[in-house]
Amino acid sequence: MPGPDIIYVIVQSITNSKKHGIATAFGLGTGVVIHTALVAFGVSVIVKQSESLFFILKLFGALYLFYLAYASFKDITSYNFDSNKAADEKLIKLFKQGFIMNVLNPKVSIFFLAFLPQFLFDKELTITIQIIILGGLFMMVSVLIFSFVAILAGSFAKYLRSGKAAVYGKWFKVSVFIALGFYILFSN
Secondary structure, X not given: OOOHHHHHHHHHHHHOOHHHHHHHHHHHHHHHHHHHHHHHOOHHHHHHHOHHHHHHHHXXXXXXXXXXXXXXXXXXXXXXXXXXXXXXXXXXXXXXXXXXXXXXXXXXXXXXXXXXXXXXXXXXXXXXXXXXXXXXXXXXXXXXXXXXXXXXXXHHHHHHOOHHHXXXXXXXXXXXXXXXXXXXXXXX
16 A cells, blocks of 8 residues: 555646656655654654654644645646646645655654664764664655656546546545545554
């Protein structure tokens, strides 16, 4: 099952264009910088040990996704599947949305806390430096994979260019945001 980040990239690529999916991928990838820093400097241990702080972060993440669902529902211009009319402003907006979506997902920090220390590679480098290097590698790989998915999904979108597909695309996007919000809110 693809994770919420991949689904988000696919939705942006299909409903907008390949370049919009790639902008989203770069936003999601850049969010990894925050999680890497939290793990490198030990902050994510505090989040992991505090159930209430973890829940608050999950709640903000879910509320943000519900907000995106509402904004997608209200925005009638995003569903024309005409990538030539898509403004560069939207690219920056999608980058920011991807970044915020990733940062507000506390499970990424917990994953990094459990995952990255297993791959420490040098006894002379500090753990902090090694975590930063590993987080940077993870970010690069994530952006590459997400961008590849964006290109594939954007290529598929050309088959969906019709009036009915635009309506279905709108409801698909709204449904995905709501589902991702509930997924973040109710998952452990």
